[in-house]
Amino acid sequence: MSAPFDLSRIAALAASPMGQWLGFTAVLDGDGAVYRLSFSEEHIGNPMIRALHGGVIAAFLETAMRADLTARLETTAAVSVVNMAIDYLASSRAEDMQGRVRLLRLGRRVAFLEATGWQQAENAPVAVGRACLRIA
Amino acid sequence: MTESPPADNSPEINPAIRAMMRAARDMLRHEHSLLGSLGLKPLLLGAGKTSFSLALPERFGDGSGNVDSGFLTVVLDSLFGLTVFTAMKEFKPIATINLRADYLREAACGTLAVCDCICEGIRNEIAYVSGRLTVESDKSLIAIGSGAFMVGTRGPSKGSRL
Numbered sequence: 446m447s448a449p450f451d452l453s454r455i456a457a458l459a460a461s462p463m464g465q466w467l468g469f470t471a472v473l474d475g476d477g478a479v480y481r482l483s484f485s486e487e488h489i490g491n492p493m494i495r496a497l498h499g500g501v502i503a504a505f506l507e508t509a510m511r512a513d514l515t516a517r518l519e520t521t522a523a524v525s526v527v528n529m530a531i532d533y534l535a536s537s538r539a540e541d542m543q544g545r546v547r548l549l550r551l552g553r554r555v556a557f558l559e560a561t562g563w564q565q566a567e568n569a570p571v572a573v574g575r576a577c578l579r580i581a
Numbered sequence: 582m583t584e585s586p587p588a589d590n591s592p593e594i595n596p597a598i599r600a601m602m603r604a605a606r607d608m609l610r611h612e613h614s615l616l617g618s619l620g621l622k623p624l625l626l627g628a629g630k631t632s633f634s635l636a637l638p639e640r641f642g643d644g645s646g647n648v649d650s651g652f653l654t655v656v657l658d659s660l661f662g663l664t665v666f667t668a669m670k671e672f673k674p675i676a677t678i679n680l681r682a683d684y685l686r687e688a689a690c691g692t693l694a695v696c697d698c699i700c701e702g703i704r705n706e707i708a709y710v711s712g713r714l715t716v717e718s719d720k721s722l723i724a725i726g727s728g729a730f731m732v733g734t735r736g737p738s739k740g741s742r743l
Contacts, residue, residue, distance in 0.1 A: 461644030463651055487615045498615055499677040500658035504651025526650045530681040 448519030455512040480509040482542040497537040506560040506574035513546035529576035629668035629700040639690040647687040657726040661710040668700035673733040682726040693717040
């Protein structure tokens, strides 16, 4: 079921209203990709703090995991999220966030993935998310 | 012998928190671009309990006519935070520690939904919240979630939220 990583498969996801709102993009990096949330004022959570909204960070990492799985599948199967959990490790800033996804297990019907998001440096993560995705 | 009125044991929101909630409601409606764009309408603001209605917006669609599951996380995180405020005895800044969401069904953009949240308790400066997002018309579950929040954070910081 796994195929060579192909970013062209995520075009629809990036072009969706939510993908556009997140400013979601991806670039190839090694045998995977680095995903990007392009900062917009609408992504701010608390205007007093001017940090990214926690839900926006979660939505970005979730989108990155869907994109990553889609890019790895050899079929055009639909991918949806069963559930996701996120830990916020550090304060975020009002700026872009990048993310990288690790495929933990690819089954026939579900897959388990982990995504890490950072801003200043990859070794200083802001949030880590894990999700179970349905392949149908 | 006079009869005293029955004791009112219903939980009351601290006046300072109530004022803050009103400010938050106004912010939701008018000032904050993200929260304002969610189209949230308060149905209930009680001590440790909130309920909001919203029409799932097309601008957060997944490209197939349904709302993106990531949008549901934005809603849950926003309303969990507000619910924590209603349970506090005095205002303190909070920060999300973690969040979990289970997506039970897809929901078309435009669907009228209701999000009910409960702050289950605050202990050792950690607030525990849970909530459910349902379709208004038939009460079917769209998503359930839970989260933990640090209470009494130092506000704007350069590093740790905790």
